[in-house]
Amino acid sequence: MSSEERRDSLADQAAAWIPPWQRPTPPAESPSGDPGNDLPPEVPDPSDVPAAPVGGTGETLGDAAGEGTEQGETAERGAERTAAAEQGAEQGETAVQGAERPDPAAQGAGQAETAARDAAAGVPTKQPAGRRRSAPAPAPAPELDDAELRGALEAILLVVDEPVSExxxxxxxxxxxxxxxxxxxxxxxxxTAAGHGFELRRAAGGWRLYTRPEYATYVERFVLDGQSVRLTQAALETLAVVAYKQPVTRSRISAIRGVNCDGVIRTLVSRGLVEECGAEPDSGAFLYRTTTMFLEKLGLNSVDDLPPLAPFLPDDVEELADATR
Structure with missing residues (x-):
C-alpha cells in the first residue's frame, strides 16, 4: 500500500470515528431474546488502528472540539430561551391577575352610573357606613301666639305642687x-283686676297660684275642719332663729334660746320647714337652714325678703347681751 493510499484510509477512519458521547445507546434486549446478543458491539482495539498523521489527527480533534463548542453554545442559547420563556410566562400571569383585579376608576365610574340610574328612577341611595350624613337638626318649635301661650301657662300652673321658674x-x-x-x-x-279668689304671685324663686288672703278663713275652715296644726311657741322661736342665722348648728340655736332644742329641730325637719345643709368645718356639727316650703308658707321669694329684726328688739339689748356673758 502506498503512502498516499494509507493516508486516505486513515483520513476515512478518522472521519468515520464517532465520539463515545454521541454513540447510540445499545438496546436493553435483542428482539430474539438471546442473552448472547445483549453484548455491546465490538469496539475496535485502538492498537489495531494505525496511527494517523499529526496533521490529520489535529484536524479531527479540532473538528470534535468545534462541534462540542457549538453544542455548548446551543445549550446556552436554549437555557436563555428557557429563561426568557419563564419570564414571559410570569409576566403573562401577572397581566392576567391584573386583568382580574377591578380597576378602581372603572369601578367608581360604574358606581356613579348606577347611582345616577337609581336617582333617575327615584330609588333612595344608601350612604357608606363611614360617611353617613348626620341627622338634620330638628326644626325649631313654632312660636305660640299670646292667647295660646297664656292658656298653656295657666294649665301648667294649675297642676304644679311647688313654684316653677320661668x-x-x-x-x-x-x-x-x-x-x-x-x-x-x-x-x-x-x-287681680277680675277679682278672682286666687292670685298668681312669685314665691321661692318661681311662680304659683295662691288663694287670696281675704278668703283665708274659708280656706282654713275647709282644710283644717276643726284640727289645729299650728306650731308651738318653741317651734316658732326655733324656726325664727334658723331663718335669721342660717346656716346654724343646734348648739348655737340652744345658746340663743337658752334651752335645748333637739326635739324642736326634729319636729321642724319632719314638717319640711328646716333641713340639713352640711357640717361645720371646725366642730363637725350639722348645719340647718330653712327650706323652699318655708318660703312658700310665708309667701317670700327669698330669705332676703324677711323683715328686719331691729324694730322687734328691746331697747336694752346691749345690756342683756352683757349680762349673759
Missing part, C-alpha cells in the same frame, strides 16, 4: 324665656 316654663313650652316673664305678670294683673 326658665323651666320656657323649656317645657319651647318658647323664648323673655316672653314668659311679661306674660306671667300680665296673667297676675288680670286675676
Amino acid at each position: 326658665l323651666t316654663l320656657a323649656q317645657v313650652l319651647e318658647q323664648p324665656a323673655e316672653r314668659i316673664g311679661p306674660m306671667l305678670d300680665e296673667i297676675a294683673a288680670g286675676y
Whole structure:
C-alpha cells in the first residue's frame, strides 16, 4: 500500500470515528431474546488502528472540539430561551391577575352610573357606613301666639305642687324665656283686676297660684275642719332663729334660746320647714337652714325678703347681751 493510499484510509477512519458521547445507546434486549446478543458491539482495539498523521489527527480533534463548542453554545442559547420563556410566562400571569383585579376608576365610574340610574328612577341611595350624613337638626318649635301661650301657662300652673321658674316654663313650652316673664305678670294683673279668689304671685324663686288672703278663713275652715296644726311657741322661736342665722348648728340655736332644742329641730325637719345643709368645718356639727316650703308658707321669694329684726328688739339689748356673758 502506498503512502498516499494509507493516508486516505486513515483520513476515512478518522472521519468515520464517532465520539463515545454521541454513540447510540445499545438496546436493553435483542428482539430474539438471546442473552448472547445483549453484548455491546465490538469496539475496535485502538492498537489495531494505525496511527494517523499529526496533521490529520489535529484536524479531527479540532473538528470534535468545534462541534462540542457549538453544542455548548446551543445549550446556552436554549437555557436563555428557557429563561426568557419563564419570564414571559410570569409576566403573562401577572397581566392576567391584573386583568382580574377591578380597576378602581372603572369601578367608581360604574358606581356613579348606577347611582345616577337609581336617582333617575327615584330609588333612595344608601350612604357608606363611614360617611353617613348626620341627622338634620330638628326644626325649631313654632312660636305660640299670646292667647295660646297664656292658656298653656295657666294649665301648667294649675297642676304644679311647688313654684316653677320661668326658665323651666320656657323649656317645657319651647318658647323664648323673655316672653314668659311679661306674660306671667300680665296673667297676675288680670286675676287681680277680675277679682278672682286666687292670685298668681312669685314665691321661692318661681311662680304659683295662691288663694287670696281675704278668703283665708274659708280656706282654713275647709282644710283644717276643726284640727289645729299650728306650731308651738318653741317651734316658732326655733324656726325664727334658723331663718335669721342660717346656716346654724343646734348648739348655737340652744345658746340663743337658752334651752335645748333637739326635739324642736326634729319636729321642724319632719314638717319640711328646716333641713340639713352640711357640717361645720371646725366642730363637725350639722348645719340647718330653712327650706323652699318655708318660703312658700310665708309667701317670700327669698330669705332676703324677711323683715328686719331691729324694730322687734328691746331697747336694752346691749345690756342683756352683757349680762349673759
